[in-house]
Amino acid sequence: MTMANVSMPADEPVRRNASAVTAHRWLYALMEAEGPAVLRMLWRILGNEADVLDAYQDCFCKLAGMDKKPKIRQARAYLFRTAANIAIEFIRVRKRQKKHAGAILDVHADRNGESLMPQEALERERAIASLHEAIDQLPAHLRNVLLVRDFSGKSYKEVAEILGIDKATARVYRRTAIVKLANLLQEGSAS
Amino acid sequence: MNDEAPYPDNSHCPRRAWVLDQLADDESIKGQCRPSSAVQLHLARCETCRMASEELLATNELLADVIAATPSDALLRDADRRATQAIQAGAKPSRRIDLSRIPEESRRDSGPADSILVRYPEIRWLYERRQIIAASVVLMALVGFSALLHVWKGEPNIAEIELKRVDRHPVTWPADNPPSKKVAPATPQITGGRFVANSRPAKSVRRDPVRDASLEHVGSSQRAFPIPEIEESKTSLLKTMSNGLREFLIDTRLTVDSTSPNSPEERSRNEE
Numbered sequence: 195m196t197m198a199n200v201s202m203p204a205d206e207p208v209r210r211n212a213s214a215v216t217a218h219r220w221l222y223a224l225m226e227a228e229g230p231a232v233l234r235m236l237w238r239i240l241g242n243e244a245d246v247l248d249a250y251q252d253c254f255c256k257l258a259g260m261d262k263k264p265k266i267r268q269a270r271a272y273l274f275r276t277a278a279n280i281a282i283e284f285i286r287v288r289k290r291q292k293k294h295a296g297a298i299l300d301v302h303a304d305r306n307g308e309s310l311m312p313q314e315a316l317e318r319e320r321a322i323a324s325l326h327e328a329i330d331q332l333p334a335h336l337r338n339v340l341l342v343r344d345f346s347g348k349s350y351k352e353v354a355e356i357l358g359i360d361k362a363t364a365r366v367y368r369r370t371a372i373v374k375l376a377n378l379l380q381e382g383s384a385s
Numbered sequence: 386m387n388d389e390a391p392y393p394d395n396s397h398c399p400r401r402a403w404v405l406d407q408l409a410d411d412e413s414i415k416g417q418c419r420p421s422s423a424v425q426l427h428l429a430r431c432e433t434c435r436m437a438s439e440e441l442l443a444t445n446e447l448l449a450d451v452i453a454a455t456p457s458d459a460l461l462r463d464a465d466r467r468a469t470q471a472i473q474a475g476a477k478p479s480r481r482i483d484l485s486r487i488p489e490e491s492r493r494d495s496g497p498a499d500s501i502l503v504r505y506p507e508i509r510w511l512y513e514r515r516q517i518i519a520a521s522v523v524l525m526a527l528v529g530f531s532a533l534l535h536v537w538k539g540e541p542n543i544a545e546i547e548l549k550r551v552d553r554h555p556v557t558w559p560a561d562n563p564p565s566k567k568v569a570p571a572t573p574q575i576t577g578g579r580f581v582a583n584s585r586p587a588k589s590v591r592r593d594p595v596r597d598a599s600l601e602h603v604g605s606s607q608r609a610f611p612i613p614e615i616e617e618s619k620t621s622l623l624k625t626m627s628n629g630l631r632e633f634l635i636d637t638r639l640t641v642d643s644t645s646p647n648s649p650e651e652r653s654r655n656e657e
């Protein structure tokens with residue numbers, strides 16, 4: 195969290211420097227239009243504020259660093275796909291860190307190995323972690339449809355526009371993604 | 386879906402894929418994690434599909450649980466503010482992840498062919514070999530086109546050229562290299578990308594002044610044949626035919642003459 199030093203009061207409105215606004219007008223317009231959907235996606239995948247704030251920031255920084263200003267439609271597609279990729283990368287980092295620091299059980303266990311979380315909450319957390327891993331293992335084209343459709347809450351028409359595929363394909367991809375997810379989760383629970 | 390007969394346990398149900406597809410479709414379950422009545426009816430009767438659908442329904446429920454979470458407005462404001470500041474500071478990332486690992490999203494997820502391939506997976510092998518297929522088609526088209534061009538160009542009559550060649554080039558062997566008794570078959574040589582047949586004459590050629598006169602119009606001594614095997618077989622066929630015709634004419638004591646009578650009147654006048 196390198197941006198922790200620039201924390202501001204939560205209710206202060208967003209102020210933008212005039213020259214930066216001119217240079218990145220398209221990016222701010224995109225943030226205003228699609229920011230809520232992107233944040234929703236990140237929140238539903240990552241589930242904690244610190245990660246969501248960092249991922250959101252990274253997402254727009256990645257777009258700001260692009261060589262060429264994209265067209266409006268392209269920019270929207272770039273934003274969602276970049277957000278999906280960044281979210282997955284956060285999950286991978288988290289997984290690596292978890293491997294390093296010990297299993298999820300250990301994080302919430304006391305010195306005697308007894309869980310500090312209620313059993314139900316612990317199971318839910320485990321299930322969500324497995325879901326994240328399964329989403330990570332999906333092919334990118336299926337994963338992007340699932341994330342934009344379910345996690346951002348976009349309609350199939352919008353999914354199709356954003357990902358540059360037709361509506362029927364988006365629906366088929368989403369169904370395929372769910373069947374694959376179920377298989378991956380079953381394999382995961384079996385192993 | 387009302388003609389459902391129960392399938393025995395552990396057997397493969399032909400409707401399994403359809404059931405899973407229906408259960409995985411968020412529009413058909415309308416966000417209720419509940420399948421349509423047709424699917425429910427099938428599930429009630431089919432053990433195989435019921436078992437297969439359990440994991441899928443569990444996945445649907447888990448997904449619905451995750452998706453129910455919605456970020457607060459305060460989080461959105463905070464996120465916007467931080468992102469804006471980071472952009473103004475020269476697009477400074479959080480450095481929690483390596484942003485260079487994130488691909489530049491300049492490419493579509495899939496081409497228009499994907500929607501067809503999803504519906505017809507059995508033609509995917511064709512799609513994957515599309516470049517080879519396209520190259521073969523282009524090659525075949527080129528070969529066909531060049532063959533057509535060759536025909537349209539109006540190559541001189543091969544048989545005539547061959548006959549003329551045989552007649553006009555008497556056997557002139559070098560003194561120091563006389564021909565052996567056995568006549569070697571003609572071997573083609575390649576010159577400048579085209580085949581040129583060797584002009585070694587056939588063993589026994591009788592000179593025929595009549596035929597020589599009729600072949601006088603045939604062009605120069607150029608003997609360039611694109612495909613020697615085909616041309617040679619054509620030539621030998623035509624030669625056999627022309628020899629047979631000549632022998633027939635000689636046998637019937639008829640002379641091949643350009644002034645020979647054609648009409649009955651002319652014939653009777655000559656007889657007189």
Ligand SMILES: [Zn+2]
Binds near residue numbers: 392399400433435
């Ligand atoms: Zn069945």
